[in-house]
Amino acid sequence: MDARLRRVNKEIADCKNDRSSNIRIDLIDSSPFHLKGSFPGPQDTPYEGGHFEVDIVIPDSYPFQPVKMKFITKVYHPNVSSASGAICLDILKDAWSPVLTLKSTLISLQSLLCSPEPNDPQDAEVAKHYTTSKRSFDDTARYWTQIYAGGPGSRGKTETKESVRDEVAIAGLEKAHVDQFEALGFERGKVIDVLRRLNYRGANVSKITEDRIVEELLK
Amino acid sequence: MSSDYDYSDDDGDYYDEDDMMSTQDDEGSAPSDDDMDMDAFNDDFSVPTRNARKSYEIEHESLSQTAIEKLMAADIEHISGIFGVDEGTASLLLRHMNWNKERLIEKYMDNASAVSVxxxxxxxxRSPPSSSAAAPIRSQGSSARSSSVPLGRTTRQRGKPNSRSPTPALMHGSGRSQAAKPEPFVCPICFDDSQTSFLALSCDHSFCAGCWNAYVTTKIREEGEHAIRCMAEECSLVAPDSFVQNVLSEDPPTWGRFQELLVRHFVGSNPNLKYCPYPSCTFTVSCPAASHKSALTTIVPTVQCGAVATPPHKFCFGCPIEADHRPVICGVAKMWLKKCRDDSETANWIKSNTKECSKCMSTIEKNGGCNHMTCKKCKHEFCWVCMGPWSEHGTAWYSCNRFDEKEGVDARDAQSKSRASLERYLHYYNRWANHEQSAKLSVELYSKTEKKMEEMQITSDLTWIEVQFMKKAVDEVEKCRTTLKWTYAMAYYLDKGNEKELFEDNQRDLEKAVEDLSELLESQIDAELIPSLRQKVTDKTVYVSKRNEIMLEDTAKGFLDGRWAWNVTVEGFD
Structure with missing residues (x-):
């Protein structure tokens, strides 16, 4: 039997037998080389309560070359692209070792959610948000977990009653700021886009002049 | 030979080796040179020989892969002797330090164990490196040492571990492997329990031979890696060459590739050496004269490797921009190409077709209307003709009678200067591009000439070998066009003066000769006139070749004498 197939089968079986880690690996179609991994968001993080799915592609030269992984579930995290789900993690690149497994790699992803590295970002905008205002970042990450990863609403707080997806919260902005510029006659979507790009959050609010924002909006 | 280069402590040995190799090389390549020329008229065309070096030619040596391997072996032996370690270890140490022996010796004497790690x-x-390096390879039977193999390694955690996050599990469950002590050892990578041959580096991380082979092969074939680390996670031990060779014992091509990678690393670490950039060529050129950046202001290191190929593998030792950009030096050639590639044309168009508001410096293009301009931005009112403020014009709305106002004169001066600069640039650029285009078309000219040569053989009683003069002429034309092309880049940056005039005289002579020869090559063939045509073409070819030599020689000498003055600041000239 093909060594790669044997190894992948064994890894899938091992993962099924081990229930303590809460890591699941499922087939997407009939191929054992295109899989879907999933794990719960780590506790005490904004991702808690979410269920995160990862697309796994096993290359021909596995396990001597790293697996290709990206998030299927949208994640608000400095090392994960908010658009494509691409992940910036050393063991998926040069620090890969053939003794690492799908399960251990998924566990590493889980721990990446616990400890973001904004200094080596995949998504620069998210990383900027993280470094500017951790609290605001956490709110947004929590909101994303809630709407994309099926996480619970913040228990007992105001946001639970919102059923529609709030674009302002997804972008991690203050509703008051968006309203302010929308009142000047700009389209809401564009205001959100510009404010997000300029990182109009936390301490930055006082640093960025309104003129600058209007200038960007007029572009 | 410069003594301030990094590996100077061993210069003597190094070059002795070089010389020895080169003589061998010469013997090997000399007959092949003749093969390429297979030409009875060889004496008509002065082929530069090694003995009489022109000042535009640069001393260099072509080294084969085996020659480089010998240099590497000498370095390894030297280090091995000094440190009292085996050669595999010495090789790893040198590779780690990018073959910088001096630094390695210094660091190793300072802290041997840290360097070894x-x-x-x-x-x-572990303490002394020699003890662990003495036996870097250990093979083991399937069951002999399974209990001692550290199977379980924790997954790396980035940043601080979160207390409540799931603790990364052990890879294969250490419990399982403890309990399974009597069971045969299973390779933790392929999980194939039928494997019987296991290998480990001195770290004792055991894996089956098949996995090692697959791993080493991907590292070499796909990643081009010359330092192959242990497969265990976060184990930084590097496999010594003997281990790699053992693993690849049944795959000589990959082992060969590995050796090539080592040579490439060695060549890449040594400023005196450069790999021939032609695809799949394994030759290396040693050119100590061009190893320092500062040397590139006085010489154009066009070198040629020892490979037998048509056209020969010529390349510039100093830069990757073009194989042969003589007579102009790398810095100027680079600057010129950058200028041509940048949309400096656009900038020049703006300069020539627009004016700047004399107050706020906004760029304005006048697209109609009268000469009384009002700047849209700063509302400054001025006259388009004289650029002076409109207030000086009084009520003279449609004509400007204030030509002599100082401000207006200054503004106009600036305008005409930029126009002239555009024209100047275009003058040089057009000629540069023209020669480049013509040189490229030489492929076409070749096939045309070939036809003509066939015709000649039929219409006259000349033999094949006697019509080769046409081919020679085409070669010469192409060579000279490349020179001419670059002389225009050089002339653009040369400062006005006698030197430049002399330079341009040479350039003009060469250009005229080349165009004459080109025309002869294009001319119709008349059976009766072939002997005279042949005489003319041969004479012209010799003349063109001479002119080209004069051009190159004089320019190269100028660089050595520091005769050329530039109209811009050129990198390296202060």
Whole structure:
């Protein structure tokens, strides 16, 4: 039997037998080389309560070359692209070792959610948000977990009653700021886009002049 | 030979080796040169020989892969002797330090164990590197040592571990492997329990031979890696060459590739050496004269490797921009290409077709209307003709009678200067591009000439070998066009003066000769006139070749004498 197939089968079986880690690996179609991994968001993080799915592609030269992984579930995290789900993690690149497994790699992803590295970002905008205002970042990450990863609403707080997806919260902005510029006659979507790009959050609010924002909006 | 280069402590040995190799090389390549020329008229065309070096030619040596391997072996032996370690270890140490012997010796004398750990020779906890390096390979039977193999390694955690996050599990469950002590050892990578042959580096991380082979092969074939680390996670031990060779014992091509990678690393680490950039060529050129950046202001290191190929593998030792950009030096050639590639044309168009508001400096294009301009931005009112403020014009709305106002004169001066600069640039650029285009078209000219040569053989009683003069002429034309092309880049940056005039005289003579010869090559063939045509073409070819030599020679001398003055600041000239 093909060594790669044997190894992948064994890894899938091992993962099924081990229930303590809460890591699941499922087939997407009939191929054992295109899989879907999933794990719960780590506790005490904004991702808690979410269920995160990862697309796994096993290359021909596995396990001597790293697996290709990206998030299927949208994640608000400095090392994960908010658009494509691409992940910036050393063991998926040069620090890969053939003794690492799908399960251990998924566990590493889980721990990446616990400890973001904004200094080596995949998504620069998210990383900027993280470094500017951790609290605001956490709110947004929590909101994303809630709407994309099926996480619970913040228990007992105001946001639970919102059923529609709030674009302002997804972008991690203050509703008051968006309203302010929308009142000047700009389209809401564009205001959100510009404010997000300029990182109009936390301490930055006082640093960025309104003129600058209007200038960007007029572009 | 410069003595301030990094590996100077061993210069003597190094070059003795070089010389020895080169003589061997010469013997090997000399007959092949003749093969290429297979030409009875060889004496008509002065082929530069090694003995009489022109000042535009640069001393260089072509080294084969075996020659480089010998240099590497000498370095390894030297280090091995000094440190009292085996050659595999010495090789790893040198590779770790990018073959910088002096630094290696210094660092190693300072802290041998730290260097050994960093080079992947010994594990951090172990003490003297020589003891662990003495036996870097250990094979083991399937069951002999399974209990001692550290199977379980924790997954790396980035940043601080979160207390409540799931603790990364052990890879294969250490419990399982403890309990399974009597069971045969199973390779933790392929899980194939039928494997019987296991290998480990001195770190004792055991894997089956098949996995090692697959791993080493991907590292070499796909990643081009010359330092192959242990497969265990976060183990930084590097496999010594003997281990790699053992693993690849049944795959000589990959082992060969590995050796090539080592040579490439060695060549890449040594400023005196450069790999021939032609695809799949394995030759290296040694050119100590051009190893320092500062040397590139006085010489144009066009070198040629020893490979037997048509056209020969010529390349510039100093830069990757073009194979042969003589007579102009790398810095100027680079600057010129950058200028041509940048949309400096656009900038020049703006300069020539627009004016700047004399107050706020906004760029304005006048697209109609009268000469009384009002700047849209700063509302400054001025006259388009004289650029002076409109207030000086009084009520003279449609004509400007204030030509002599100082401000207006200054503004106009600036305008005409930029126009002239555009024209100047275009003058040089057009000629540069023209020669480049013509040189490229030489492929076409070749096939045309070939036809003509066939015709000649039929219409006259000349033999094949006697009509080769046409081919020679085409070669010469192409060569000279390349020179001419670059002389225009050079002339653009040369400062006005006698030197430049002399330069341009040479350029003009060469250009005229080349165009004459070109015309002869294009001319119709008349059976009766072939003997005279042949005489003319041969004479012209010799003349063109001479002119080209004069051009190159004089320019190269100028660089050595520091005769050329530039109209811009050129990198390296202060």
């Amino acid at each position: 960093a080079a992947g020779i010994s594990l951090p906890s």
